[in-house]
Amino acid sequence: MGRSTARRTSRRTxxxxxxxxxxARRRRRRGPARAVxxxxxxxxxxxxxxxxxxxxxxxxxxVTDDQVADVTDALDASTAKPSVSASSSPSPSPSLKAxxxxxAxxxxxxIVIPATGPGTFVTAQADGTTVGTGSRxxxxxxxxxxxxxxxxxxxxxxxxxxxxxxxxxxxxxxxxFRLVSSxxxxxxxxxxxxxxxxxxCGAAGLLTRGEVNCSVGTDVVVNLKRWVLGSPEFDGPxxxxxxxxxxxxxxxRIGHGHETCPGAGRPAPAMMQQIKGLKGCVANAWPYDEAGxxxxxxxxx
Numbered sequence: 001m002g003r004s005t006a007r008r009t010s011r012r013t014x015x016x017x018x019x020x021x022x023x024a025r026r027r028r029r030r031g032p033a034r035a036v037x038x039x040x041x042x043x044x045x046x047x048x049x050x051x052x053x054x055x056x057x058x059x060x061x062x063v064t065d066d067q068v069a070d071v072t073d074a075l076d077a078s079t080a081k082p083s084v085s086a087s088s089s090p091s092p093s094p095s096l097k098a099x100x101x102x103x104a105x106x107x108x109x110x111i112v113i114p115a116t117g118p119g120t121f122v123t124a125q126a127d128g129t130t131v132g133t134g135s136r137x138x139x140x141x142x143x144x145x146x147x148x149x150x151x152x153x154x155x156x157x158x159x160x161x162x163x164x165x166x167x168x169x170x171x172x173x174x175x176x177f178r179l180v181s182s183x184x185x186x187x188x189x190x191x192x193x194x195x196x197x198x199x200x201c202g203a204a205g206l207l208t209r210g211e212v213n214c215s216v217g218t219d220v221v222v223n224l225k226r227w228v229l230g231s232p233e234f235d236g237p238x239x240x241x242x243x244x245x246x247x248x249x250x251x252x253r254i255g256h257g258h259e260t261c262p263g264a265g266r267p268a269p270a271m272m273q274q275i276k277g278l279k280g281c282v283a284n285a286w287p288y289d290e291a292g293x294x295x296x297x298x299x300x301x
Contacts, residue, residue: 110149111228115210116195117145124156126179131163132170138254139180141188145196148224155191158239162246167286169247175254187253189220189246197223212275213245220249231275234283244270244285251287262297269297 121143130137142156156179162168163177170176192200194210200221201207201214208214214221222245230241247270259269264280270287272278281297289295 111224112149113224113228114147114193114195117147117193119192119196119199120146121190121192122146122152123181124152124179126156126181128178128180129160130176130178131160132176134170134172134174134176136175136254138175138177138187138250139183139185140177141180141185143188143190145190145192145224148191148193150191150224150227155189158242159189159246162243163250165243165286166292167288167290168243169250169254169287171288171292177250185218187218187220187250189222189249191222191224191227193224197221213249215249215252218253220253222249233275233278234285236283236285240285244274247285247287256287258300259297260300267295269295272297 122145124142124144126141142152142159144150144152144155160177160179163170190200194208197212197214198208198210200219201216204214204216206214206216208223211223211225213223213226226245227242228238230238234241234244251271256271258273259271261268261272261279261281266281267284267289268274268278268281270285272281274283284295287295
């Protein structure tokens with residue numbers, strides 16, 4: 001019995017067992033060291049990733065003024081149509097004549113409005129005619145989405161008539177406009193289905209909800225729904241509302257910002273977002289009146 005116990009004690013305390021315990025102690029000591037090394041490695045990876053993100057941010061091309069995206073006629077469903085108070089004394093407003101309806105455009109009642117389209121466009125052909133006498137010639141193109149019941153040439157004619165009108169931007173004596181179908185241009189007007197407008201504008205971070213137009217860089221993207229149906233805030237004929245679309249967007253292209261109503265009963269500025277409400281003004285499509293006076297209002301963001 002004593003020898004058996006001695007042998008068991010010898011096995012527990014022999015050199016081999018001592019070696020096992022020594023290695024176990026070394027492994028335990030190395031455990032925290034390995035954890036520290038792993039933490040340092042992870043930190044290095046995160047620092048590298050952070051540096052890469054910072055480099056990507058620093059090396060992106062800056063957004064220029066021409067690339068600024070803007071929802072130009074954002075529709076606010078909660079905005080009620082304002083009424084003029086009976087106690088207000090509206091200032092006399094310049095006489096506003098209605099534009100003749102271009103014969104080339106189909107009747108709005110005959111134009112179908114598809115929910116979306118292919119996203120491809122047909123460019124209106126141009127003969128190089130310039131409207132206006134200003135020294136700053138603005139070259140523009142007109143594109144219509146495939147599948148829309150609007151001929152590109154008809155849309156281009158209507159836009160050209162708006163730009164040539166004496167109440168339009170040529171009245172400033174600085175700008176003139178030339179329709180082109182190729183080569184360089186200052187801006188392009190695209191008439192597109194609501195779904196395509198949402199895709200183009202959405203890519204720039206703009207929410208159009210299938211309802212409104214937007215301006216992205218040099219592109220003026222016109223929602224077919226607005227081109228055909230107009231706006232609930234605009235009481236004039238559809239061709240007048242189309243003139244407002246053109247004048248508002250071209251105004252942005254030549255450097256004008258948004259304006260607001262100058263006073264109850266007065267013409268709303270063409271640079272006012274009239275679809276949001278007239279604020280007591282009278283709907284108006286033109287930047288100038290027949291006398292050549294600018295129909296502006298206070299600037300707003």
